[in-house]
Amino acid sequence: MLVKVLLLIVFFAVMIGIGVYTRKHATDVNGFVLGSRSAGPWITAFAYGTSYFSAVVFVGYAGQFGWKYGIASTWIGLGNAILGSLLAWFVLGRRTRVMTQHIDAKTMPDYFGKRYNSDALKIAASVITFVFLIPYTASVYNGLSRLFGMAFDITYSTVVIIMAVLTGLYVILGGYMATAINDFIQGIVMLFGICAVIYSVLNGQGGFYSSLSKLAAQVPVEGDVIKVAGDGIFASFFGPDPLNLLGVIILTSLGTWGLPQMVGKFYAIKSEKSIKTGMIVSTAFAVVVSGGCYFLGGFGRLFSDKIDIATGGYDSIIPTMLSTLPDILIGIVIVLVLSASMSTLSSLVLTSSSTITIDFLGTTVLKKTAEKKQVLLMKIFVVVFVAISVIIALNKDSIPNIAQLMGYSWGALAGAFLAPFMYGLYWKKVTKASVWASFIFSIIVTVTNMIWGYIQSPINAGAFTMLVSLILVPVISLITPKMKKEETDKLFECFEEKVEVPVKDALD
DSSP, X not given: OHHHHHHHHHHHHHHHHHHHHGGGGGSSHHHHHHGGGOBOHHHHHHHHHHHHOSHIIIIIIHHHHHHHHGGGGHHHHHHHHIIIIIHHIIIIIHHHHHHHXXXXXXXXXXXXXXXXXXXXXXXXXXXXXXXXXXXXXXXHHHHHHHHHHHHHOOOHHHHHHHHHHHHHHHHHHHHHHHHHHHHHHHHHHHHHHHHHHHHHHHHTTTSHHHHHHHHHTOOOOTTOOOXXXXXXXXXXXXXXXXXXXXXXXXXXXXXXXXXXXXHHHHHTBOSHHHHHHHHHHHHHXXXXXXXXXXXXXXXXXXXXXXXXXXXXXGGGHHXXXXXXXXXXXXXXXXXXXXXXXXXHHHHHHHHHHHIIIIIIITTTTOTTOOHHHHHHHHHHHHHHHHHHHHHHHHTGGGSOOHHHHHHHHHHHHHHHHHHHHHHHHHOTTOOHHHHHHHHHHHHHHHHHHHHHOSSSOHHHHHHHHHHHHHHHHHHXXXXXXXXXXXXXXXXXXXXXXOOOOOTTTOOO
């Protein structure tokens, strides 16, 4: 217990210390929200990766989908690395940085307002962002609290409140740079931590080959969805339900392309080198961390004698697997999941507070507010957002499990934003009507599915909204009034600006 407590004290001291150190970067709006667009390649890459993966992935998704799909759940982690990191940087990174600086957009709703010349779109996007980031934040608190309950026997509500206070504190102190530097340190902890945990858990089962043999011997139980039957199905290449596995890969990988807290990392890129290095580093990070989490979760059934899915739910699987580890490793796991979760929480809190201040209030009732007052308002909304998400997290008996909460959040946000954001970077003919259609369609599907559940899995519902939106936006853009040509030409002129580069990068 002493080791675990000491590790936590060091972790929290470093985190708050960085918040104090980076206060000088958070004196104006640009510094508080984007770190003055000065984040280097490694800082940006780790900020992207650590915002991507949290207790939601480690506890909720790895447990649930490892149980459902066995070792095939590792494909989700690899999908996160290739589609959610590598291709996201390649397709969105450079163009996002160039256009958002050209139109002086600080947030995703700000981008919609200035790219499509519509304050109404900006306000709508800010409301969607604020509302649907709350269930995601609550799911992170939920995952954290389950692990703390296992390791320290602390009550769920105590953990939630402590984490909320600490997250709010260092975001208020240092803004974006505090979260980015903390993300870098926390990312290193995550890389080493997940490797140590996988080794220890599998070693406790006799090693990798022994664990795989035991997994192959597992038979389906009542309630398992088996689309592809056969011996050793949980140790097979595509697992027992390949179609639903694909739905999870799409939501958790393609979804990052439309999440404000993820795309916002591209706004803050410092240079061309940051893009190239960031793309490689964040992809490698995702392979290790996300691939490792799902790989570990795939062996969850080896602990079925200790897990009661009917009463404890899928969220109890990973904590049960880890409870067999020595105290020193449990301490490392706690710091690992804390690192993953605090980085995600800080990113969510910063995104929500900035969007409600800059995009909603700044466009409606506070149009001519001074910079210092805007920063103060953002700090106030950090507290408001944290308080609301804590209230939801504390009512854990009346909310869905972690994976469902995240499915609702990502489905609504990515479904609404992904297509109009991405097409808007590449295609001049995207119309305001098509953006509204994407917003309205995704929110209606998400909310009505929450009420009536006509798409059984929130994960599949989220993947559905994203894929339909990718078709909806270009189709509606072709049949609705276009923006004025001089407006779009001015928007896209930033991509034609000439720059000098060394001959090793480009021939004459």
